[in-house]
Amino acid sequence: MRELIDLDRAQRRRLPDWSEIVDRLRSSTRDTAVAVLRRGGGRPALQPRCGVGGHPEMLALLRALDRAGAPDLLSVTIDSHTRLRHFATADRARRENPGQLNGYPLVAHGWERGRALVDAVGVPLQVRHGSPDGRDLFAVSLAAGITSFEGGGIGYNIPYAKDVPLAESLRAWQQVDAVTAALAGHGVVLERELFGSLTAVLVPPSLSLAMTLLEALLAAEQGVRCVSVSYPQSGEVHQDVAALRAIRSVAARYLPADMTVFTVLHEFMGVFPADRGWAEALVHYGGLVGRIGAADKVITKTRQEAHGIPTAAANAEGLRLARAACSPLLDFIRLNEDRVTEEQAWIETEVAALVEPVLNRAPTLAAGICAAFADGTLDIPFSASVHAHAAVVPLRDPTGAVRYHSPGALPLPRAALDRQRGLLNQRTGRITEKILADINYFAAREPWAAEPEEATA
Amino acid sequence: MGDTAFRSRRRLVLGVAASDAHAVANRLIHLMLVQQGFRPHNLGVCTPLAEFADAAADLDAAAVIVGSVNGHAVEDLRGLPDLRRMGRLRCPVVFGGRPSIDAAGHPAARARLRDLGVDHVLDRPEELPAVLDSILSAALTHA
Incomplete structure:
Protein backbone atom coordinates (compact mmCIF):
# COMPACT_ATOMS: atom_id res chain seq x y z
CA MET A 1 0.00 0.00 0.00
CA ARG A 2 2.73 2.46 0.93
CA GLU A 3 4.20 2.41 -2.58
CA LEU A 4 0.89 3.76 -3.94
CA ILE A 5 1.03 7.06 -2.09
CA ASP A 6 3.78 9.62 -1.47
CA LEU A 7 3.55 11.07 2.02
CA ASP A 8 5.35 13.81 3.85
CA ARG A 9 8.33 12.17 5.54
CA ALA A 10 7.59 13.58 9.00
CA GLN A 11 3.97 12.49 8.82
CA ARG A 12 4.89 9.04 7.52
CA ARG A 13 7.17 8.42 10.50
CA ARG A 14 4.28 9.07 12.86
CA LEU A 15 1.94 6.59 11.17
CA PRO A 16 1.60 2.91 12.10
CA ASP A 17 2.59 0.30 9.50
CA TRP A 18 0.21 0.01 6.58
CA SER A 19 -0.40 -3.64 7.46
CA GLU A 20 -1.67 -2.55 10.86
CA ILE A 21 -3.84 0.18 9.31
CA VAL A 22 -5.38 -2.30 6.87
CA ASP A 23 -5.84 -5.03 9.49
CA ARG A 24 -7.60 -2.67 11.81
CA LEU A 25 -9.95 -1.43 9.08
CA ARG A 26 -10.68 -5.04 8.02
CA SER A 27 -11.29 -6.39 11.46
CA SER A 28 -13.42 -3.52 12.72
CA THR A 29 -16.93 -4.56 13.65
CA ARG A 30 -18.18 -1.01 13.25
CA ASP A 31 -20.38 0.00 10.36
CA THR A 32 -18.47 1.55 7.50
CA ALA A 33 -19.90 4.64 5.84
CA VAL A 34 -20.66 2.58 2.73
CA ALA A 35 -22.52 -0.03 4.82
CA VAL A 36 -24.78 2.72 6.14
CA LEU A 37 -25.46 4.01 2.61
CA ARG A 38 -26.08 0.49 1.25
CA ARG A 39 -28.59 -0.24 3.99
CA GLY A 40 -30.68 2.74 2.89
CA GLY A 41 -33.73 2.71 5.06
CA GLY A 42 -36.31 4.38 2.87
CA ARG A 43 -34.93 7.87 3.33
CA PRO A 44 -31.61 9.62 2.78
CA ALA A 45 -28.91 9.03 5.37
CA LEU A 46 -28.41 12.28 7.28
CA GLN A 47 -25.07 13.78 8.17
CA PRO A 48 -24.17 17.16 9.72
CA ARG A 49 -20.92 19.05 9.24
CA CYS A 50 -18.96 19.49 12.45
CA GLY A 51 -15.44 20.26 13.50
CA VAL A 52 -13.78 22.23 16.29
CA GLY A 53 -10.09 22.72 17.07
CA GLY A 54 -9.66 21.14 20.51
CA HIS A 55 -9.64 17.37 20.93
CA PRO A 56 -11.79 17.14 24.10
CA GLU A 57 -14.19 19.65 22.54
CA MET A 58 -14.39 17.57 19.34
CA LEU A 59 -15.11 14.42 21.33
CA ALA A 60 -17.83 16.24 23.23
CA LEU A 61 -19.30 17.68 20.02
CA LEU A 62 -19.47 14.29 18.29
CA ARG A 63 -21.04 12.67 21.36
CA ALA A 64 -23.57 15.46 21.75
CA LEU A 65 -24.60 15.26 18.09
CA ASP A 66 -24.75 11.47 18.16
CA ARG A 67 -27.02 11.62 21.20
CA ALA A 68 -29.21 14.60 20.36
CA GLY A 69 -29.43 14.47 16.57
CA ALA A 70 -29.41 10.72 15.82
CA PRO A 71 -27.35 11.16 12.65
CA ASP A 72 -26.59 8.27 10.29
CA LEU A 73 -23.04 9.50 9.82
CA LEU A 74 -20.96 12.21 11.47
CA SER A 75 -18.34 14.54 10.00
CA VAL A 76 -14.90 15.54 11.06
CA THR A 77 -14.59 18.91 9.32
CA ILE A 78 -10.94 19.90 9.02
CA ASP A 79 -9.56 23.42 9.69
CA SER A 80 -8.29 25.62 6.84
CA HIS A 81 -4.61 25.51 7.84
CA THR A 82 -4.55 21.71 7.60
CA ARG A 83 -6.44 21.82 4.30
CA LEU A 84 -3.63 23.87 2.82
CA ARG A 85 -0.99 21.59 4.40
CA HIS A 86 0.09 24.32 6.83
CA PHE A 87 0.51 21.57 9.44
CA ALA A 88 2.90 23.59 11.63
CA THR A 89 0.47 26.54 11.81
CA ALA A 90 -2.38 24.18 12.63
CA ASP A 91 -0.27 22.53 15.32
CA ARG A 92 0.62 25.88 16.92
CA ALA A 93 -3.00 27.05 16.76
CA ARG A 94 -4.34 23.87 18.38
CA ARG A 95 -1.83 24.25 21.24
CA GLU A 96 -2.26 27.99 21.79
CA ASN A 97 -5.87 28.68 20.95
CA PRO A 98 -7.76 25.65 19.66
CA GLY A 99 -11.09 27.43 20.12
CA GLN A 100 -10.28 29.79 17.27
CA LEU A 101 -9.69 27.06 14.68
CA ASN A 102 -12.50 26.60 12.15
CA GLY A 103 -12.18 22.82 12.18
CA TYR A 104 -10.39 19.81 13.67
CA PRO A 105 -6.67 19.68 12.80
CA LEU A 106 -6.54 15.89 12.46
CA VAL A 107 -2.96 15.69 11.16
CA ALA A 108 -1.68 17.80 14.08
CA HIS A 109 -3.72 15.88 16.66
CA GLY A 110 -2.58 12.59 15.11
CA TRP A 111 -4.15 9.23 14.30
CA GLU A 112 -4.34 8.02 17.92
CA ARG A 113 -6.73 10.83 18.75
CA GLY A 114 -8.54 10.12 15.50
CA ARG A 115 -9.20 6.59 16.78
CA ALA A 116 -10.64 8.07 19.94
CA LEU A 117 -13.08 10.06 17.78
CA VAL A 118 -14.11 6.91 15.91
CA ASP A 119 -14.59 5.03 19.19
CA ALA A 120 -16.60 7.85 20.77
CA VAL A 121 -19.71 7.45 18.64
CA GLY A 122 -21.91 4.71 17.21
CA VAL A 123 -21.95 5.90 13.60
CA PRO A 124 -19.20 6.11 10.97
CA LEU A 125 -17.20 9.30 10.50
CA GLN A 126 -16.36 11.14 7.31
CA VAL A 127 -13.43 13.52 6.92
CA ARG A 128 -14.58 16.66 5.08
CA HIS A 129 -12.03 19.27 4.17
CA GLY A 130 -10.98 21.02 0.95
CA SER A 131 -7.36 19.99 0.39
CA PRO A 132 -5.87 20.20 -3.08
CA ASP A 133 -3.41 17.60 -1.80
CA GLY A 134 -5.12 15.53 0.89
CA ARG A 135 -2.70 12.59 0.90
CA ASP A 136 -1.31 12.99 4.41
CA LEU A 137 -4.73 13.76 5.82
CA PHE A 138 -6.05 10.65 4.05
CA ALA A 139 -3.34 8.44 5.53
CA VAL A 140 -3.97 9.78 9.04
CA SER A 141 -7.74 9.29 8.52
CA LEU A 142 -7.24 5.66 7.51
CA ALA A 143 -4.92 5.06 10.47
CA ALA A 144 -7.66 6.48 12.67
CA GLY A 145 -10.12 3.96 11.22
CA ILE A 146 -12.22 6.52 9.36
CA THR A 147 -14.00 4.94 6.38
CA SER A 148 -15.16 7.97 4.42
CA PHE A 149 -13.05 10.67 2.81
CA ALA A 182 -6.32 -1.41 -3.09
CA LEU A 183 -8.24 -1.30 0.19
CA ALA A 184 -11.37 -2.51 -1.61
CA GLY A 185 -9.27 -5.47 -2.74
CA HIS A 186 -8.77 -6.21 0.97
CA GLY A 187 -12.51 -6.00 1.54
CA VAL A 188 -12.57 -2.46 2.92
CA VAL A 189 -14.77 -0.30 0.71
CA LEU A 190 -14.36 3.37 1.54
CA GLU A 191 -16.87 6.07 0.82
CA ARG A 192 -15.10 8.42 -1.63
CA GLU A 193 -17.36 11.45 -1.87
CA LEU A 194 -16.70 13.82 -4.76
CA PHE A 195 -17.38 17.47 -4.00
CA GLY A 196 -19.82 18.80 -6.58
CA SER A 197 -20.58 21.94 -4.61
CA LEU A 198 -17.49 23.71 -6.00
CA THR A 199 -17.64 27.32 -4.71
CA ALA A 200 -21.17 26.56 -3.44
CA VAL A 201 -22.54 29.77 -4.94
CA LEU A 202 -24.88 29.67 -7.96
CA VAL A 203 -23.38 26.48 -9.40
CA PRO A 204 -25.11 25.44 -12.64
CA PRO A 205 -26.08 21.75 -12.21
CA SER A 206 -24.47 20.57 -15.44
CA LEU A 207 -21.17 22.12 -14.37
CA SER A 208 -21.29 20.40 -10.99
CA LEU A 209 -22.13 17.06 -12.60
CA ALA A 210 -19.46 17.43 -15.28
CA MET A 211 -16.73 18.00 -12.68
CA THR A 212 -17.74 15.08 -10.46
CA LEU A 213 -18.17 12.82 -13.49
CA LEU A 214 -14.60 13.57 -14.57
CA GLU A 215 -13.37 12.88 -11.03
CA ALA A 216 -15.35 9.62 -10.95
CA LEU A 217 -13.76 8.59 -14.25
CA LEU A 218 -10.31 9.37 -12.83
CA ALA A 219 -11.16 7.26 -9.77
CA ALA A 220 -12.38 4.44 -12.00
CA GLU A 221 -9.04 4.52 -13.86
CA GLN A 222 -7.35 3.80 -10.53
CA GLY A 223 -9.70 0.88 -9.88
CA VAL A 224 -12.23 2.57 -7.58
CA ARG A 225 -15.69 1.02 -7.97
CA CYS A 226 -17.70 2.96 -5.41
CA VAL A 227 -18.12 6.74 -5.23
CA SER A 228 -20.55 9.22 -3.78
CA VAL A 229 -21.40 12.17 -6.00
CA SER A 230 -22.57 15.31 -4.27
CA TYR A 231 -24.60 18.17 -5.68
CA PRO A 232 -25.41 21.51 -4.03
CA GLN A 233 -29.07 22.43 -3.64
CA SER A 234 -29.72 25.44 -5.89
CA GLY A 235 -33.04 26.24 -4.28
CA GLU A 236 -35.39 25.53 -7.20
CA VAL A 237 -36.93 22.15 -6.54
CA HIS A 238 -37.49 20.91 -10.11
CA GLN A 239 -33.92 21.74 -11.05
CA ASP A 240 -32.55 20.13 -7.90
CA VAL A 241 -34.53 16.90 -8.28
CA ALA A 242 -33.57 16.75 -11.97
CA ALA A 243 -29.91 17.17 -11.05
CA LEU A 244 -30.05 14.36 -8.47
CA ARG A 245 -31.67 12.05 -11.03
CA ALA A 246 -29.14 13.10 -13.68
CA ILE A 247 -26.26 12.01 -11.42
CA ARG A 248 -27.55 8.46 -11.91
CA SER A 249 -28.26 8.77 -15.62
CA VAL A 250 -24.87 10.25 -16.54
CA ALA A 251 -23.15 7.70 -14.28
CA ALA A 252 -24.95 4.88 -16.11
CA ARG A 253 -23.86 6.32 -19.43
CA TYR A 254 -20.19 7.06 -18.75
CA LEU A 255 -18.97 5.06 -15.73
CA PRO A 256 -18.10 1.34 -15.60
CA ALA A 257 -21.17 -0.86 -15.21
CA ASP A 258 -19.84 -2.36 -11.97
CA MET A 259 -19.39 1.02 -10.31
CA THR A 260 -21.68 1.88 -7.39
CA VAL A 261 -22.71 5.53 -7.27
CA PHE A 262 -24.37 7.06 -4.23
CA THR A 263 -26.05 10.45 -4.64
CA VAL A 264 -25.56 13.15 -2.04
CA LEU A 265 -27.44 16.42 -1.67
CA HIS A 266 -25.69 19.27 0.10
CA GLU A 267 -28.42 21.37 1.66
CA PHE A 268 -28.26 24.97 0.43
CA MET A 269 -24.66 26.13 0.88
CA GLY A 270 -25.08 29.81 0.03
CA VAL A 271 -25.91 32.85 2.12
CA PHE A 272 -28.45 31.85 4.75
CA PRO A 273 -31.20 34.02 6.22
CA ALA A 274 -30.45 35.37 9.69
CA ASP A 275 -34.07 34.90 10.77
CA ARG A 276 -34.40 31.68 12.73
CA GLY A 277 -37.73 30.50 11.38
CA TRP A 278 -36.79 31.27 7.82
CA ALA A 279 -33.46 29.49 8.20
CA GLU A 280 -35.27 26.48 9.67
CA ALA A 281 -37.65 26.46 6.72
CA LEU A 282 -34.66 26.35 4.40
CA VAL A 283 -33.06 23.46 6.31
CA HIS A 284 -36.37 21.58 6.17
CA TYR A 285 -36.68 22.30 2.46
CA GLY A 286 -33.24 20.76 1.88
CA GLY A 287 -34.25 17.53 3.56
CA LEU A 288 -37.41 17.42 1.51
CA VAL A 289 -35.57 17.93 -1.78
CA GLY A 290 -33.18 15.13 -0.83
CA ARG A 291 -36.10 12.84 -0.12
CA ILE A 292 -37.99 13.69 -3.31
CA GLY A 293 -34.80 13.40 -5.36
CA ALA A 294 -34.09 9.99 -3.73
CA ALA A 295 -30.65 11.09 -2.54
CA ASP A 296 -28.73 8.40 -0.67
CA LYS A 297 -27.42 11.03 1.73
CA VAL A 298 -28.15 14.61 2.72
CA ILE A 299 -25.57 16.86 4.36
CA THR A 300 -27.56 19.07 6.68
CA LYS A 301 -27.36 22.74 7.55
CA THR A 302 -28.44 24.66 10.64
CA ARG A 303 -30.50 27.67 11.63
CA GLN A 304 -27.28 29.35 12.79
CA GLU A 305 -25.68 29.20 9.37
CA ALA A 306 -25.80 32.99 8.94
CA HIS A 307 -24.03 33.53 12.25
CA GLY A 308 -20.92 31.35 11.95
CA ILE A 309 -20.12 27.86 13.17
CA PRO A 310 -23.23 26.40 14.84
CA THR A 311 -23.59 25.08 18.37
CA ALA A 312 -24.09 21.35 18.86
CA ALA A 313 -27.70 22.00 19.87
CA ALA A 314 -28.48 23.95 16.69
CA ASN A 315 -26.69 21.33 14.60
CA ALA A 316 -28.77 18.55 16.18
CA GLU A 317 -31.92 20.55 15.48
CA GLY A 318 -30.86 20.76 11.83
CA LEU A 319 -30.70 16.97 11.71
CA ARG A 320 -34.13 16.67 13.32
CA LEU A 321 -35.61 19.15 10.84
CA ALA A 322 -34.15 17.28 7.88
CA ARG A 323 -35.46 13.99 9.29
CA ALA A 324 -38.92 15.49 9.72
CA ALA A 325 -38.80 16.59 6.09
CA CYS A 326 -38.11 12.97 5.11
CA SER A 327 -41.22 11.77 6.91
CA PRO A 328 -43.71 9.61 4.96
CA LEU A 329 -46.33 12.14 6.12
CA LEU A 330 -45.10 14.35 3.28
CA ASP A 331 -45.37 11.63 0.63
CA PHE A 332 -48.40 13.36 -0.86
CA ILE A 333 -46.13 16.05 -2.31
CA ARG A 334 -45.87 15.70 -6.07
CA LEU A 335 -43.75 17.75 -8.44
CA ASN A 336 -44.57 18.68 -11.99
CA GLU A 337 -42.85 15.66 -13.51
CA ASP A 338 -42.80 17.12 -17.02
CA ARG A 339 -40.80 20.04 -15.75
CA VAL A 340 -38.36 17.75 -13.92
CA THR A 341 -37.95 15.54 -17.00
CA GLU A 342 -37.28 18.54 -19.21
CA GLU A 343 -34.68 19.93 -16.81
CA GLN A 344 -33.01 16.54 -16.53
CA ALA A 345 -32.76 16.14 -20.31
CA TRP A 346 -31.09 19.55 -20.63
CA ILE A 347 -28.67 18.78 -17.80
CA GLU A 348 -27.71 15.51 -19.54
CA THR A 349 -27.19 17.32 -22.85
CA GLU A 350 -25.02 19.97 -21.23
CA VAL A 351 -22.94 17.44 -19.26
CA ALA A 352 -22.28 15.51 -22.48
CA ALA A 353 -21.19 18.70 -24.21
CA LEU A 354 -18.82 19.60 -21.37
CA VAL A 355 -17.32 16.16 -20.75
CA GLU A 356 -17.08 14.41 -24.12
CA PRO A 357 -14.49 16.76 -25.65
CA VAL A 358 -12.29 16.14 -22.59
CA LEU A 359 -12.59 12.37 -22.96
CA ASN A 360 -11.34 12.64 -26.53
CA ARG A 361 -8.28 14.70 -25.68
CA ALA A 362 -4.93 12.92 -25.69
CA PRO A 363 -2.92 11.55 -24.06
CA THR A 364 -4.56 10.90 -20.68
CA LEU A 365 -7.79 11.93 -19.00
CA ALA A 366 -5.85 13.95 -16.41
CA ALA A 367 -3.91 15.77 -19.12
CA GLY A 368 -7.15 16.41 -20.99
CA ILE A 369 -8.70 17.99 -17.90
CA CYS A 370 -5.66 20.24 -17.40
CA ALA A 371 -5.73 21.31 -21.05
CA ALA A 372 -9.45 22.01 -20.90
CA PHE A 373 -9.09 24.24 -17.83
CA ALA A 374 -6.16 25.98 -19.51
CA ASP A 375 -8.25 26.94 -22.54
CA GLY A 376 -11.42 27.61 -20.54
CA THR A 377 -13.51 24.81 -22.03
CA LEU A 378 -13.73 23.60 -18.45
CA ASP A 379 -14.30 26.44 -16.03
CA ILE A 380 -16.19 27.40 -12.90
CA PRO A 381 -17.73 30.67 -11.74
CA PHE A 382 -15.96 32.62 -8.97
CA SER A 383 -12.90 30.37 -9.06
CA ALA A 384 -10.50 30.70 -6.14
CA SER A 385 -7.76 29.30 -8.34
CA VAL A 386 -5.82 31.14 -10.99
CA HIS A 387 -5.92 27.88 -12.97
CA ALA A 388 -9.53 28.40 -14.05
CA HIS A 389 -10.65 31.32 -16.20
CA ALA A 390 -13.69 32.09 -14.02
CA ALA A 391 -15.34 33.48 -17.15
CA VAL A 392 -18.59 31.64 -16.46
CA VAL A 393 -21.24 33.92 -14.97
CA PRO A 394 -24.34 32.30 -13.49
CA LEU A 395 -27.65 33.96 -12.62
CA ARG A 396 -31.03 32.81 -11.38
CA ASP A 397 -34.02 32.80 -13.71
CA PRO A 398 -37.36 34.12 -12.46
CA THR A 399 -38.20 30.74 -10.88
CA GLY A 400 -34.92 30.77 -8.94
CA ALA A 401 -33.21 28.09 -11.04
CA VAL A 402 -29.51 28.67 -11.74
CA ARG A 403 -28.67 29.38 -15.38
CA TYR A 404 -25.64 30.35 -17.46
CA HIS A 405 -25.71 34.10 -18.02
CA SER A 406 -22.33 33.83 -19.70
CA PRO A 407 -20.81 30.43 -20.52
CA GLY A 408 -17.30 31.82 -20.96
CA ALA A 409 -15.55 29.35 -23.27
CA LEU A 410 -17.63 26.35 -22.19
CA PRO A 411 -18.59 24.34 -25.30
CA LEU A 412 -22.32 24.31 -24.56
CA PRO A 413 -24.60 23.62 -27.52
CA ARG A 414 -26.33 26.54 -29.18
CA ALA A 415 -29.78 25.25 -28.30
CA ALA A 416 -28.91 25.00 -24.61
CA LEU A 417 -27.49 28.52 -24.56
CA ASP A 418 -30.48 29.95 -26.40
CA ARG A 419 -32.74 28.36 -23.83
CA GLN A 420 -30.70 29.73 -20.93
CA ARG A 421 -30.68 33.24 -22.41
CA GLY A 422 -34.38 33.06 -23.02
CA LEU A 423 -34.99 32.19 -19.39
CA LEU A 424 -32.82 35.07 -18.19
CA ASN A 425 -33.78 37.80 -20.61
CA GLN A 426 -36.51 39.28 -18.44
CA ARG A 427 -33.91 40.59 -16.04
CA THR A 428 -32.51 44.07 -16.16
CA GLY A 429 -29.91 45.97 -14.14
CA ARG A 430 -26.20 45.86 -13.52
CA ILE A 431 -24.61 42.41 -13.57
CA THR A 432 -22.94 42.79 -10.14
CA GLU A 433 -26.25 43.83 -8.59
CA LYS A 434 -28.00 40.87 -10.17
CA ILE A 435 -25.32 38.45 -8.96
CA LEU A 436 -25.51 39.91 -5.45
CA ALA A 437 -29.29 39.66 -5.44
CA ASP A 438 -29.05 36.02 -6.56
CA ILE A 439 -26.43 35.16 -3.95
CA ASN A 440 -28.72 36.68 -1.33
CA TYR A 441 -31.77 34.99 -2.85
CA PHE A 442 -32.83 33.37 0.42
CA ALA A 443 -31.12 35.74 2.85
CA ALA A 444 -32.64 38.89 1.40
CA ARG A 445 -36.24 37.72 1.22
CA GLU A 446 -38.55 38.95 3.90
CA PRO A 447 -39.14 35.80 5.93
CA TRP A 448 -42.81 35.39 5.29
CA ALA A 449 -43.29 37.36 2.08
CA ALA A 450 -45.23 35.43 -0.53
CA GLU A 451 -42.81 35.73 -3.42
CA PRO A 452 -39.40 37.32 -4.01
CA GLU A 453 -39.56 40.48 -6.12
CA GLU A 454 -37.54 38.74 -8.81
CA ALA A 455 -40.36 36.36 -9.56
CA THR A 456 -42.87 39.07 -10.25
CA ALA A 457 -40.52 41.54 -11.96
CA MET B 1 -22.14 61.94 -5.53
CA GLY B 2 -19.25 64.39 -5.90
CA ASP B 3 -16.16 64.17 -8.02
CA THR B 4 -14.63 60.73 -7.63
CA ALA B 5 -11.76 61.12 -10.11
CA PHE B 6 -9.29 61.05 -7.22
CA ARG B 7 -10.23 57.42 -6.65
CA SER B 8 -8.18 56.36 -9.64
CA ARG B 9 -5.05 58.34 -8.73
CA ARG B 10 -3.54 55.65 -6.50
CA ARG B 11 -3.68 51.86 -6.63
CA LEU B 12 -5.22 49.67 -3.92
CA VAL B 13 -4.16 46.13 -3.05
CA LEU B 14 -7.02 43.69 -2.45
CA GLY B 15 -6.94 40.06 -1.41
CA VAL B 16 -8.06 37.31 0.96
CA ALA B 17 -6.05 36.22 4.01
CA ALA B 18 -3.56 33.36 3.87
CA SER B 19 -5.70 30.47 5.09
CA ASP B 20 -8.98 31.55 3.48
CA ALA B 21 -10.12 30.29 0.06
CA HIS B 22 -13.47 32.11 -0.11
CA ALA B 23 -13.35 33.66 -3.57
CA VAL B 24 -16.86 34.84 -4.33
CA ALA B 25 -17.01 37.96 -2.16
CA ASN B 26 -13.47 38.85 -3.18
CA ARG B 27 -14.37 38.77 -6.86
CA LEU B 28 -17.53 40.80 -6.32
CA ILE B 29 -15.76 43.40 -4.19
CA HIS B 30 -13.14 43.73 -6.90
CA LEU B 31 -15.86 44.36 -9.49
CA MET B 32 -17.68 46.77 -7.19
CA LEU B 33 -14.53 48.83 -6.58
CA VAL B 34 -13.73 48.98 -10.29
CA GLN B 35 -17.28 50.10 -11.08
CA GLN B 36 -16.98 52.85 -8.49
CA GLY B 37 -13.82 54.24 -10.02
CA PHE B 38 -11.15 52.70 -7.75
CA ARG B 39 -8.09 50.91 -9.11
CA PRO B 40 -7.74 47.71 -7.08
CA HIS B 41 -5.05 45.13 -7.77
CA ASN B 42 -6.57 41.82 -6.74
CA LEU B 43 -4.25 39.17 -5.27
CA GLY B 44 -7.15 36.77 -4.78
CA VAL B 45 -7.55 34.09 -2.10
CA CYS B 46 -5.00 32.45 0.23
CA THR B 47 -2.59 35.38 0.13
CA PRO B 48 0.12 35.59 2.80
CA LEU B 49 0.52 39.02 4.37
CA ALA B 50 4.03 39.38 2.96
CA GLU B 51 2.58 39.21 -0.56
CA PHE B 52 0.20 42.05 0.28
CA ALA B 53 3.19 44.06 1.51
CA ASP B 54 5.27 43.34 -1.60
CA ALA B 55 2.41 44.25 -3.93
CA ALA B 56 1.70 47.46 -1.99
CA ALA B 57 5.36 48.46 -2.28
CA ASP B 58 5.56 47.59 -6.00
CA LEU B 59 2.42 49.55 -6.83
CA ASP B 60 2.92 52.34 -4.30
CA ALA B 61 -0.57 51.50 -3.14
CA ALA B 62 -2.62 53.82 -0.93
CA ALA B 63 -4.12 50.96 1.09
CA VAL B 64 -4.14 47.23 1.57
CA ILE B 65 -7.56 45.58 1.90
CA VAL B 66 -7.56 42.13 3.49
CA GLY B 67 -10.74 40.05 3.46
CA SER B 68 -11.35 36.98 5.60
CA VAL B 69 -14.50 35.08 6.47
CA ASN B 70 -13.14 31.75 7.72
CA GLY B 71 -12.53 33.00 11.27
CA HIS B 72 -8.72 32.80 11.09
CA ALA B 73 -8.06 36.52 10.54
CA VAL B 74 -6.10 37.05 13.75
CA GLU B 75 -3.83 34.08 13.05
CA ASP B 76 -3.38 35.06 9.41
CA LEU B 77 -2.48 38.67 10.28
CA ARG B 78 -0.15 37.96 13.16
CA GLY B 79 2.86 38.92 11.02
CA LEU B 80 1.64 42.50 10.60
CA PRO B 81 3.65 44.08 13.46
CA ASP B 82 6.88 42.58 12.07
CA LEU B 83 6.15 43.87 8.57
CA ARG B 84 5.39 47.31 10.00
CA ARG B 85 8.59 47.29 12.07
CA MET B 86 10.70 46.35 9.06
CA GLY B 87 9.06 49.10 7.05
CA ARG B 88 7.78 46.60 4.50
CA LEU B 89 4.15 47.64 4.88
CA ARG B 90 3.63 51.36 5.37
CA CYS B 91 0.16 52.13 4.00
CA PRO B 92 -3.12 51.76 5.95
CA VAL B 93 -4.49 48.22 6.29
CA VAL B 94 -8.24 47.70 6.03
CA PHE B 95 -9.77 44.44 7.22
CA GLY B 96 -13.21 43.30 6.17
CA GLY B 97 -15.25 40.18 6.89
CA ARG B 98 -15.81 37.86 9.81
CA PRO B 99 -13.07 38.45 12.36
CA SER B 100 -13.56 35.16 14.25
CA ILE B 101 -15.39 31.84 13.91
CA ASP B 102 -18.51 32.95 15.77
CA ALA B 103 -20.35 36.11 16.78
CA ALA B 104 -19.30 35.74 20.42
CA GLY B 105 -15.65 35.98 19.41
CA HIS B 106 -15.98 39.01 17.13
CA PRO B 107 -15.43 41.85 19.66
CA ALA B 108 -12.22 40.31 21.03
CA ALA B 109 -10.98 39.50 17.53
CA ARG B 110 -11.68 43.06 16.34
CA ALA B 111 -9.66 44.44 19.26
CA ARG B 112 -6.85 41.99 18.54
CA LEU B 113 -6.76 43.03 14.88
CA ARG B 114 -6.43 46.67 15.90
CA ASP B 115 -3.63 45.72 18.30
CA LEU B 116 -1.84 44.02 15.44
CA GLY B 117 -1.95 47.30 13.53
CA VAL B 118 -5.04 47.02 11.34
CA ASP B 119 -6.30 50.59 10.78
CA HIS B 120 -9.92 49.86 9.87
CA VAL B 121 -11.99 46.80 10.78
CA LEU B 122 -15.14 46.60 8.65
CA ASP B 123 -18.09 44.23 8.72
CA ARG B 124 -19.61 44.87 5.32
CA PRO B 125 -18.30 45.66 1.83
CA GLU B 126 -20.67 48.63 1.62
CA GLU B 127 -18.50 50.40 4.21
CA LEU B 128 -15.43 50.21 1.97
CA PRO B 129 -15.88 53.17 -0.42
CA ALA B 130 -16.18 55.79 2.33
CA VAL B 131 -13.17 54.42 4.20
CA LEU B 132 -11.12 54.24 1.00
CA ASP B 133 -12.15 57.78 0.07
CA SER B 134 -10.87 59.07 3.39
CA ILE B 135 -7.60 57.16 3.04
CA LEU B 136 -7.11 58.34 -0.55
CA SER B 137 -7.90 61.97 0.24
CA ALA B 138 -5.44 61.94 3.13
CA ALA B 139 -2.77 60.27 1.01
CA LEU B 140 -3.24 62.70 -1.86
CA THR B 141 -3.20 65.75 0.42
CA HIS B 142 0.00 64.71 2.12
CA ALA B 143 1.72 63.50 -1.01
Missing part, protein backbone atom coordinates in the same frame (compact mmCIF):
# COMPACT_ATOMS: atom_id res chain seq x y z
CA GLU A 150 -14.33 13.59 0.78
CA GLY A 151 -12.64 15.32 -2.12
CA GLY A 152 -11.16 15.13 -5.59
CA GLY A 153 -8.50 16.69 -7.74
CA ILE A 154 -10.79 19.28 -9.34
CA GLY A 155 -13.41 20.07 -6.68
CA TYR A 156 -10.89 20.34 -3.86
CA ASN A 157 -8.46 22.44 -5.84
CA ILE A 158 -10.17 25.02 -8.05
CA PRO A 159 -12.59 26.35 -5.38
CA TYR A 160 -10.14 25.95 -2.48
CA ALA A 161 -6.65 27.11 -3.42
CA LYS A 162 -5.04 30.01 -5.19
CA ASP A 163 -2.22 28.50 -7.17
CA VAL A 164 -1.92 24.73 -7.03
CA PRO A 165 -1.48 23.43 -10.60
CA LEU A 166 -4.26 21.03 -11.53
CA ALA A 167 -1.76 18.40 -12.64
CA GLU A 168 -0.45 18.32 -9.06
CA SER A 169 -3.82 18.01 -7.36
CA LEU A 170 -5.00 15.40 -9.85
CA ARG A 171 -1.85 13.35 -9.24
CA ALA A 172 -2.30 13.58 -5.47
CA TRP A 173 -5.91 12.44 -5.69
CA GLN A 174 -5.03 9.64 -8.12
CA GLN A 175 -2.86 8.26 -5.33
CA VAL A 176 -5.73 8.55 -2.86
CA ASP A 177 -7.90 6.69 -5.36
CA ALA A 178 -5.23 4.02 -5.92
CA VAL A 179 -5.12 3.33 -2.17
CA THR A 180 -8.94 3.33 -2.06
CA ALA A 181 -9.00 0.68 -4.80
